[in-house]
Amino acid sequence: MQAIAEQFKQQILAASAAGTPVRLRGGGTKDWYGQQLAGELLDTRAYAGIIDYEPTELVITARCGTPLSDIEAALAARNQMLAFEPPHFGAGATVGGAVACALSGPRRASAGALRDFVLGAVLMDGHGERLAFGGQVMKNVAGYDVSRLLAGSLGTLGLILEVSLKVLPLPLREASFRVECTEIAALRLLNEWAGQPLPLSASCWHDGVLTVRLSGAEAAVSAALQSLGGKVLAPDDAAAFWLSLREQTHDFFTGSGSLWRLSVPPHASAVILKGRQLIEWGGAQRWLKVDAGADVASALRIRQAVAALGGHATLFRGGDKAVGVFHPLAPAVGTIHQRLRQAFDPAGIFNPHRMY
Known part of the structure; x- marks a missing residue:
């Protein structure tokens, strides 16, 4: 080596x-x-x-x-x-x-x-x-x-x-369940549950269905299932579902168009934007699928809406990268980025145009 x-x-x-x-x-x-x-x-x-x-x-x-x-x-x-x-x-x-x-x-x-x-x-x-x-x-x-x-x-x-x-x-036990609800109701439930001693390990709302994973000790998972209700998924089905989210093979992520990753505070209200959404991480990560490719006007609209909620937006896949993949940096933060790169890579050779 x-x-x-x-x-x-x-x-x-x-x-x-x-x-x-x-x-x-x-x-x-x-x-x-x-x-x-x-x-x-x-x-x-x-x-x-x-x-x-x-x-x-x-x-x-x-x-x-x-x-x-x-x-x-x-x-x-x-x-x-x-x-x-x-x-x-x-x-x-x-x-x-x-x-x-x-x-x-x-x-x-x-x-x-x-x-x-x-x-x-x-x-x-x-x-x-x-x-x-x-x-x-x-x-x-x-x-x-x-x-x-x-x-x-x-x-x-x-x-x-x-x-x-x-x-x-690895957790001793995992179980997943589903509840049919609106986006607003899902965000309310996720924020309520986040304040309780529940073994929540993953969540996803999409197309009127909230899916939640519980991980932990046998007693804790069993008690949470009893308390929260919902339809329990078969273990193989649950594993396949969470894998499809991790690897973005879920139907939501397929097809053409542009995919935006919106990072917002979990308690933020629904983000009203043109396109389809999938919500993860208890409301903190919201995926926006826009059928049309990203352009300067749509990128500005999306980023302004997300910034108003205290978050930022990344053009994850598709669209025109000329609009900037990552949310623009504040001037002070941009200066720090430049100084760090200068310190580690003074000739500027490493992946020079990969971030900004």
Whole structure:
């Protein structure tokens, strides 16, 4: 593996000297995410393997090119999981790509986002230097904020060589149920339930139906099912449903048009916009499917409506990326972004146009 890391270093040094961009890429399952792709490919998949896994410490450390499926299989063998349920969007998804994109699945509202589980990381910067941040135990907080900063950076700060992630035990029991209700009623129920000691682990409202997953101890799940009512789903049907949300194979996500991800406070009222909606994370994540492609006028309308509720909007798939995939940054935040990139990548070679 040392030889592979040396190859990465030489490619980065040559690109920095020439001022030519480098496109960091794992399995390529999220190439569509973000702004445009540019630069000579640096494929991370050869730099793979689980470096350390200590189930009793609830921590796993792996190289960037390690397939997510390998990590999940190793964890499942010890009845553990990546609690943030990272979407794969394809068989080749790698852990480095998962961290760089920082996308989380249905369990995010109850368990936390991917960045909350990053304990440490090793980064190769624009000088070809290996920089270590954080650690491999949950008590080690040295450099913790920097390692978490890499989550969602889309490879713009450098090449994530290794990452240490906190893992959690699999729940003893899971059960899902459905209730027919309107969007307004679903948001009210989700906010009411969030204030109660219920083992809620995922929720989804779409097309007049609210689906909820409960995870935890046998007694807690059974008591919640009795208290909340609704139609209980067969375990296989429930598992297939939540997987279809995580991987966006659910019917809502298929077809043409543009898909917007709206991040708003969970207590926010219904977002009245043209298009179809699917609501997750207890009301905090709302997907908007617009049949027409995104244009400047529609993007401005959507972002103004969401900003008024205290949130932001991302053009997740489809549409014209010229409107900006990510919500525009406030000037002060934009300055911080620029300074961070200058510090880690002074030549500006890493995924230069991927974010803004």
